[in-house]
Each structure stands twice: as structure tokens, then as C-alpha cells.
Amino acid sequence: MSQAELAPVRAGRARRNPLWTLGILRSELTTTLRRWRTLALLGVLAAVPVLIGIAVRIETADGSSTGPGGGGGGPAFLSQVTNNGLFLVFASLAATLPVFLPMAVGVIAGDAIAGEANAGTLRYLLVAPAGRTRLLLAKYASTLAFCLVATLVVAASALAVGALLFPVGEVTTISGTRIGFGEGLLRAGLVAVAVAASLIGFAALGLFVSTLTNSGIAAMAATVGVLITVQIVDTIPQLSGIHPYLFPHYWLSFADLMRAPVYWDDVLKNLELQALYAAVFGSAAWARFTAKDITA
Numbered sequence: 001m002s003q004a005e006l007a008p009v010r011a012g013r014a015r016r017n018p019l020w021t022l023g024i025l026r027s028e029l030t031t032t033l034r035r036w037r038t039l040a041l042l043g044v045l046a047a048v049p050v051l052i053g054i055a056v057r058i059e060t061a062d063g064s065s066t067g068p069g070g071g072g073g074g075p076a077f078l079s080q081v082t083n084n085g086l087f088l089v090f091a092s093l094a095a096t097l098p099v100f101l102p103m104a105v106g107v108i109a110g111d112a113i114a115g116e117a118n119a120g121t122l123r124y125l126l127v128a129p130a131g132r133t134r135l136l137l138a139k140y141a142s143t144l145a146f147c148l149v150a151t152l153v154v155a156a157s158a159l160a161v162g163a164l165l166f167p168v169g170e171v172t173t174i175s176g177t178r179i180g181f182g183e184g185l186l187r188a189g190l191v192a193v194a195v196a197a198s199l200i201g202f203a204a205l206g207l208f209v210s211t212l213t214n215s216g217i218a219a220m221a222a223t224v225g226v227l228i229t230v231q232i233v234d235t236i237p238q239l240s241g242i243h244p245y246l247f248p249h250y251w252l253s254f255a256d257l258m259r260a261p262v263y264w265d266d267v268l269k270n271l272e273l274q275a276l277y278a279a280v281f282g283s284a285a286w287a288r289f290t291a292k293d294i295t296a
Contacts, residue, residue, distance in 0.1 A: 025138045032143075033146070037107070042149070045150055050161050053162060054161075081166060083166075084162075084168055089192075093155065093192065097198065098251065101195070107223075108203075109203045110223035114209075114215055143207065144196075148193075151192050195254055197271060204277055210223075210285075230248060234248055
């Protein structure tokens with residue numbers, strides 16, 4: 001066989017090689033997490049717990065309290081931060097989940113395909129023996145990895161600031177029972193994973209939007225626009241019938257993980273809803289991307 005005839009055969013073997021698939025995924029993860037834009041997003045997310053912790057510290061410096069009963073407002077768990085710095089983790093996740101975390105994910109997901117097309121690198125990625133399906137899966141996997149990394153950055157920053165500014169020790173659950181600090185840390189880790197999992201469906205939606213255009217900025221803006229619109233709809237009482245089917249409806253159900261015993265109903269509903277959105281919009285993204293005429 002000539003070299004020209006061997007090229008398709010080699011490409012087919014590469015596509016079937018699991019190591020090649022891992023190579024694509026590793027490349028996407030490295031590229032995504034090393035971008036200055038990604039690092040800037042993570043920096044902003046890490047700063048949110050710092051600002052919350054400092055604000056609570058200043059407000060309670062005279063011995064007053066925050067949250068319900070103390071004249072203050074804010075995210076759930078905020079009133080308990082002064083008693084136990086570990087609650088800053090839960091308060092920070094409650095503060096970032098509705099807006100900051102999904103907006104950051106929307107930027108990464110919206111730019112996944114459209115950004116490559118806009119930069120003129122998408123066609124070259126597909127020239128390599130990657131295949132559109134594997135490339136799309138690698139893009140989605142790297143977006144999910146960012147969801148987890150971003151959530152852990154918020155949690156780690158909050159834990160460090162909470163331990164520095166406030167006392168830590170036994171944790172009082174929502175149910176009123178007390179658990180040890182070690183178990184409290186495990187609950188905090190479980191909450192962080194639940195928050196990251198809450199973004200699975202939105203990440204798939206953003207990836208689908210990214211396949212519809214060749215402009216990364218347009219895809220990011222559209223994804224964030226959908227997020228804002230859906231969250232507004234979720235607050236309109238007259239539309240309560242569709243609220244349980246909106247992807248952010250159960251986002252704050254992670255608070256049930258701080259009960260004793262844990263209340264799993266809404267947590268599982270959230271996971272099921274995210275899986276449904278991931279299946280629907282992941283399939284739509286695959287159908288669009290595999291049939292798309294790549295010109296850039």
C-alpha cells in the first residue's frame with residue numbers, strides 16, 4: 001500500500017486506540033485549566049468566600065449576629081458562620097451557586113466548540129484522527145472537570161478563610177443535632193460534590209449552544225442569557241407548574257445534606273433532573289456537531 005492508502009487505515013486504528021482517547025481528554029483538560037480566562041474565573045470564585053468572611057467578621061466585631069434574628073440577611077448558613085467557620089463553606093456555595101458558578105461554567109461550555117471555530121482551530125482538531133464524537137465527549141468531560149474544580153476552589157477558599165477568622169469545632173446540623181468536626185468536613189465534601197453535580201445539565205446545555213454558532217462570545221452570552229431567563233422563570237409563582245422541570249430548581253437542595261439523618265428526596269430529584277438535561281442536550285449537541293459543516 002502507498003502512504004496515501006495507509007493514512008485512512010492508520011487514522012481508523014488511532015480512533016479505536018483507548019490511549020488516543022485519553023490523550024485527547026488530557027489535552028482538553030490541560031488546555032481548559034491553563035487558560036488565563038479559566039484562571040481568572042477561578043480567582044474570582046476564590047475571592048467570594050474571602051469577601052463574605054471579611055464582611056461577616058466586620059459586621060460581628062461588636063458582638064452582633066448575622067442572618068435571621070440578627071438583623072442581617074444573606075445566603076443560607078450565614079448566621080452560623082460566627083459560631084463555626086466550617087459554615088462559611090456552605091454559605092459560600094449557597095452564594096455562588098445561583099450566579100457565579102453557573103456563569104463561570106457557561107463561559108467554559110459556551111466557548112468549547114464555538115471558540116475553536118472562531119479561532120480557526122476546530123477544523124485542524126478534526127483533521128487529526130480524533131473523530132467528532134470523541135472530541136465532543138472530551139470537551140464535555142473537560143467542562144465537567146471545571147465544574148468540580150471550580151466548586152472545590154470555592155469550598156477550599158471558604159474553609160481556609162473560615163478557619164482563619166472564626167472558631168471551628170463540632171457542627172450543629174439543620175436538624176439541631178451535633179456532629180464532630182471530622183464528620184462535618186465529610187459533609188462539606190459531599191456538599192461540594194453535590195453542587196458540582198448540579199451543574200451537569202447546564203454544562204450540556206452550554207455545549208449544545210456552542211455547536212450552534214462559530215462565535216465564542218455569542219455562545220457564552222447566549223448560555224448566560226438562558227441561565228438568567230430560566231432563573232427568572234423559576235421565581236414567578238404563576239409558572240409554578242413548570243418549576244420542577246427547570247434545571248436550577250433543586251440547586252439549593254444540597255442544604256438537606258446537613259440534616260441528621262440526611263434528607264435525600266430533593267437531592268436525588270436534582271441529580272435525576274441534571275441527568276435528564278445532560279441526556280437531552282448532550283444528544284442535541286452530538287446531533288448538531290456530527291452534522292455540522294466545519295468551515296473554520
